[in-house]
Amino acid sequence: MPSEKILEQKKQQVAELCEAFKAANVGVLVDYTGISVEKDTKLRKQLREAGCEYKVVKNTLLSRAFKDAGIDGLDEVLNGATAIAYSDKGYTDAPKIFADYIKQNPTGKVAVKGGFIDGAAVDAASIDRLAKLPPKEVLVAQVLGGLNGPIQGFANVCSGVMRSLVIALNAIAEKQSA
Numbered sequence: 001m002p003s004e005k006i007l008e009q010k011k012q013q014v015a016e017l018c019e020a021f022k023a024a025n026v027g028v029l030v031d032y033t034g035i036s037v038e039k040d041t042k043l044r045k046q047l048r049e050a051g052c053e054y055k056v057v058k059n060t061l062l063s064r065a066f067k068d069a070g071i072d073g074l075d076e077v078l079n080g081a082t083a084i085a086y087s088d089k090g091y092t093d094a095p096k097i098f099a100d101y102i103k104q105n106p107t108g109k110v111a112v113k114g115g116f117i118d119g120a121a122v123d124a125a126s127i128d129r130l131a132k133l134p135p136k137e138v139l140v141a142q143v144l145g146g147l148n149g150p151i152q153g154f155a156n157v158c159s160g161v162m163r164s165l166v167i168a169l170n171a172i173a174e175k176q177s178a
Helices: 004-023 037-049 059-069 093-104 124-131 136-177
Strands: 026-031 053-056 083-087 111-117 120-123
Touching (some): 004 059, 083 093, 093 124, 111 124
Antiparallel strands (some): 026 083, 111 120
């Protein structure tokens, strides 16, 4: 039977994880089996620079933290070696970093198990689709370009009408002067 001190530490860890998961936009669960210390250090650095938290946590503690945070449906992926990366700064950073890592290390055993987006559990395919989204700046530029298209078309139509009027008036002026 674990001591009271250890139980209290575990309860505190679950409470901290629960609060972090409630505040996070996205979380990615990965199987980190077979990653070397050097590659793990590099991966942690990339995640930290992107504003993501990366932790290796026991599956039972993760399960309790998810339950307390109201995130249901991830218990089936909580087996084996599990690490979690989560962020409250954006949606695509952690998924992109793991997708890039897996692409660069295809023979490695690191694999995305699943995750959560805004408190709802999602599968690995959803995390992969999230990783393939373009950066926020590109999405904003695409939306603004889409909004600018009709306005630009309207301006061209209006200038076409004005151009036709000027041509007609010039033709009348030339006819009268001749």
